[in-house]
Amino acid sequence: MIFTYNKEHVGDVLMVIVSDSKDKKLDVERKGNVARVFQLDNQETVAWNIFQVSSLIDIAGRGQVFLRDEEVAVLNQELQKEGFAESLVNDYEPKFVVGEIVELVAHPDSDHLHICQVKVAEDKIVQIVAGAPNAALGLKTIVALPEAMMPNGSLIFPGELRGEKSFGMMCSPRELQLPNAPQKRGIIELDSSEVAGTPFDPAKHWQVS
Template sequence: MLIASMNQKSFPNILVVMTQPDVANQVTTEKQSIVRISDQADQTIGYNFLAIDQLLPELQFNGVQALSVADVATLNQALEAAGFTPDLVADETPHIVVGYVQECVVHPDSDHMHVTQTQIAPDQTVQIVCGAANIAQGQKVIVATVGAVMPEGKIIWPSQLRGVQSDGMICAAREIGVEGAPAKGIMVLPDDWEVGQAVTADAVAALLK
């Protein structure tokens, strides 16, 4: 997993790269304008590239950055030159995709949540806890997979909801940025949408017209 972003107003010329969720106790190490953030077990959480214009000068806009394989290779070269392990892995897979709810059962510790087994690719099914009242087995739905960055900036990480593992989020249209979409309930997609295909706000908005 690799999430990269920039905020030129608050942190000019800094590329923030995350590979794992934040933890309370972090260790930071700076070498040659690169800060490595790790946990107490020395697992990399992410990096701050403090002079990104010297490495990837084209990254000058705010928000999430879509790094190519070549971009990540450049960052890994910089890490190695600074004495860090070049451990970044490019991630060009879409993270807002069509899912298929294969199974939907009542959450064992909630009167409104359900535990689903949701297919997010032809060869991948994940468990996702969903609180929407209209979730049901057999639906095609919008899934924000682990590593997705939502329009308001929220990052989807693996989580536990009332003690049950949840690896993603089944979304309402509004949650992926469709203005004017219903505030309640998930968006149910047409049956002919292919599991695993990328979902955009524009494509979903067209369905609602």
């Protein structure tokens, strides 16, 4: 579940993205200051818009925001007040973390993609399909996990690339909009001492040259 807020460009609206709509036809049901966006074919909720949200909670920032449990509880009270049965589920786990490529094989249906097994926590390995020319066994980089919002506003969800499942994205400095990022392809390369699962910290993980 992705919480995103941009008062300057969108207004005082908290957008809550629940799942990937996969380009399916959508409809909107609005009650008061709460709007539910759902798929027409199966009625599944894909997003919520909560208008005038600053009247409910203190909120700031631009882009993906992380809320406290008590703030999510207030928003759920608003949903219930308007007659919605569903609830928002808080998720404050880091979405950009250090990852280590622990296995790398060529994609069977591509001349440039690789299927990588990437360690993103002490006890978690995910599969990521990547086309970075510098992807290599043992490389440590920054991984955008599912439900991350990239600096350009694009969202990361589980998907497939040429028939192979992918659960995240290994990021280039340019994609992370880091200062003086090289304008060429290639994921960020971290020192070998970095620990998989460490939350991304630009001040620590990117030295401006």
